[in-house]
Amino acid sequence: MTTPATYGQDIPAPPPPPSLWRAQLAGVVRLEARKTLLGSRVLPLLLLAGLPLGLLLLLAIVPLPSEIRQGIDGVALFAGIYRVFFLRIAIFVGCLVVFIQLFRGDLMERSLHYYFLCPIRRELLMAGKFLVGLASTGVILGISTAGSYVLAVLPFAAGRPGFGDLLGQAVAYTATTLLGCLGYGALFMLAGLYVRNPVVPAMALFLWELLNPFLFSLLRKISVIYYLQSMLPVHLSEGPFAILSDLVSPWLAVPGLLLVAGLALALSAWRIRNLEITYANE
Amino acid sequence: MAVYEHTYRRYEGPLTSPGRRWAVIPRYALRSLFASRLLLAFYVLCLVPPLLGALVLYLRFYSSSLAAFGLDLRSFLTIDEMFFAVQLISQGALAFFLTVVIAPAMISADLRNEALPLYLSRPMTRPGYLSGKAVVLVLLLSGITWVPILGLWLIQTYLEEGWAARFAWLPLNLLIASGVWIAVLCLLGLAVSVWVKWKTLARLGLFAYFFVSAAIAALVDVIFGRISQTPWSDSLSLFTSVRVVWRALLHRPPAGGLPTWAGALSLVVLCALCAWLLDRKLRAYEVVK
Numbered sequence: 001m002t003t004p005a006t007y008g009q010d011i012p013a014p015p016p017p018p019s020l021w022r023a024q025l026a027g028v029v030r031l032e033a034r035k036t037l038l039g040s041r042v043l044p045l046l047l048l049a050g051l052p053l054g055l056l057l058l059l060a061i062v063p064l065p066s067e068i069r070q071g072i073d074g075v076a077l078f079a080g081i082y083r084v085f086f087l088r089i090a091i092f093v094g095c096l097v098v099f100i101q102l103f104r105g106d107l108m109e110r111s112l113h114y115y116f117l118c119p120i121r122r123e124l125l126m127a128g129k130f131l132v133g134l135a136s137t138g139v140i141l142g143i144s145t146a147g148s149y150v151l152a153v154l155p156f157a158a159g160r161p162g163f164g165d166l167l168g169q170a171v172a173y174t175a176t177t178l179l180g181c182l183g184y185g186a187l188f189m190l191a192g193l194y195v196r197n198p199v200v201p202a203m204a205l206f207l208w209e210l211l212n213p214f215l216f217s218l219l220r221k222i223s224v225i226y227y228l229q230s231m232l233p234v235h236l237s238e239g240p241f242a243i244l245s246d247l248v249s250p251w252l253a254v255p256g257l258l259l260v261a262g263l264a265l266a267l268s269a270w271r272i273r274n275l276e277i278t279y280a281n282e
Numbered sequence: 283m284a285v286y287e288h289t290y291r292r293y294e295g296p297l298t299s300p301g302r303r304w305a306v307i308p309r310y311a312l313r314s315l316f317a318s319r320l321l322l323a324f325y326v327l328c329l330v331p332p333l334l335g336a337l338v339l340y341l342r343f344y345s346s347s348l349a350a351f352g353l354d355l356r357s358f359l360t361i362d363e364m365f366f367a368v369q370l371i372s373q374g375a376l377a378f379f380l381t382v383v384i385a386p387a388m389i390s391a392d393l394r395n396e397a398l399p400l401y402l403s404r405p406m407t408r409p410g411y412l413s414g415k416a417v418v419l420v421l422l423l424s425g426i427t428w429v430p431i432l433g434l435w436l437i438q439t440y441l442e443e444g445w446a447a448r449f450a451w452l453p454l455n456l457l458i459a460s461g462v463w464i465a466v467l468c469l470l471g472l473a474v475s476v477w478v479k480w481k482t483l484a485r486l487g488l489f490a491y492f493f494v495s496a497a498i499a500a501l502v503d504v505i506f507g508r509i510s511q512t513p514w515s516d517s518l519s520l521f522t523s524v525r526v527v528w529r530a531l532l533h534r535p536p537a538g539g540l541p542t543w544a545g546a547l548s549l550v551v552l553c554a555l556c557a558w559l560l561d562r563k564l565r566a567y568e569v570v571k
Binding site for chain 2: 068077080084
């Protein structure tokens with residue numbers, strides 16, 4: 001015959017809040033990581049990240065005339081690749097696809113209320129989802145950046161600096177990618193929480209970032225790409241119509257981006273605290 | 283009538299002729315689209331550039347009256363293929379935005395709600411269904427592209443004697459240029475609508491495709507540009523391919539090094555790919571794993 005368990009004797013008391021929060025956060029991260037990394041959401045991100053790697057691998061192995069191969073400056077080549085592809089498209093679109101869907105995807109699939117029914121702080125839910133988005137975009141695009149740098153620089157001897165400089169540049173490019181994921185990710189998660197149709201803000205932000213080189217100095221500073229450009233180890237011309245403007249020091253760019261991301265996350269946290277789900281409006 | 287007498291009976295009313303059955307889809311689709319005031323406002327806004335163009339033509343014709351105010355438009359504004367190229371570009375851009383707004387929702391809603399078997403169980407074929415959806419886009423895009431632009435050509439022909447003889451080739455080429463863009467947008471929009479069931483994501487995908495294709499072309503050019511003098515990678519960019527074809531049709535000197543045939547071939551390949559994607563996905567049934 002068994003005696004019924006009484007609270008406080010047989011059942012252990014709940015852990016104190018910080019460890020409970022850690023456990024809950026880990027649970028959200030595990031669940032979201034499965035949804036994000038094993039689902040179709042990550043496919044566009046993988047395609048974007050894999051494209052420069054594949055093309056650079058092709059360039060490295062394809063038999064080229066020796067005068068062409070010797071004339072390739074790997075550092076300048078990667079600087080061009082980073083500017084036209086990573087900075088303008090890959091980071092933006094990759095973050096857009098992943099972060100917009102963190103909440104908007106659940107709303108569309110009508111599954112967000114399952115999270116809200118759990119005894120978990122909503123801010124914790126938001127933090128877990130954001131961490132998964134940041135980790136997935138940061139790791140995939142970071143590996144793509146570092147791998148592309150290696151594939152662009154190592155096979156070509158022209159203009160190659162010393163090992164220390166190469167490592168420094170690789171770290172700087174990868175850090176820029178990670179900060180880009182943080183900045184754009186926070187903004188897109190905010191858009192996904194506030195706007196029912198995030199296409200319009202995404203289009204507007206994309207066009208704003210695209211036109212950044214042609215804006216006046218003051219307007220250029222109201223963007224993410226301006227601060228990311230400040231962190232690049234190699235600067236290229238933005239074209240004949242670009243307006244010359246001083247780039248901000250990386251010591252200011254990094255805290256500036258962190259501040260913007262923090263502000264966006266705080267607004268997201270406030271929003272999710274007061275969010276009421278009405279699937280009929282979706 | 284007693285309830286037990288409500289049994290199945292064959293429909294005995296008048297039947298729509300098979301050739302006109304596809305027209306049911308655009309009729310209802312247009313009605314539901316224009317129920318949105320926002321879309322209606324945007325559509326009206328799309329007609330502002332041609333209206334401004336018509337105003338310019340009118341003011342230029344009456345510039346002798348304006349000369350008294352020191353404003354002689356004839357001296358610095360020539361109405362030639364360049365004027366119509368500007369109109370084509372502005373209307374083409376607006377047509378793209380209109381497609382981003384309306385195309386992704388056209389088929390995805392039917393697929394998401396599993397309504398396609400209901401359509402196709404009626405006497406309507408897959409091509410008929412697809413034609414009905416495409417006609418909606420063609421009508422809406424025509425209304426802001428070649429129709430107002432040819433209207434401008436007619437206005438200028440009416441205003442300036444002898445002008446039409448010099449630019450008699452222009453209407454057909456403008457029609458072809460608009461037609462190419464409309465065909466690309468229709469097929470691309472419908473293909474995205476079929477493959478991406480979430481409307482918002484489909485819109486983002488369609489919008490992103492335009493810029494991602496240009497970025498991929500630039501990436502390939504950066505990496506392989508030094509191997510060939512001809513920028514073949516530009517054919518990957520939708521923007522560049524369309525620009526090359528339009529410039530050739532409007533007798534403008536080619537910009538960049540991509541040959542016109544390569545741009546046209548790239549558009550044909552894109553349209554064929556979209557048609558294949560539509561054919562592959564648009565079925566009356568779906569296997570869910």
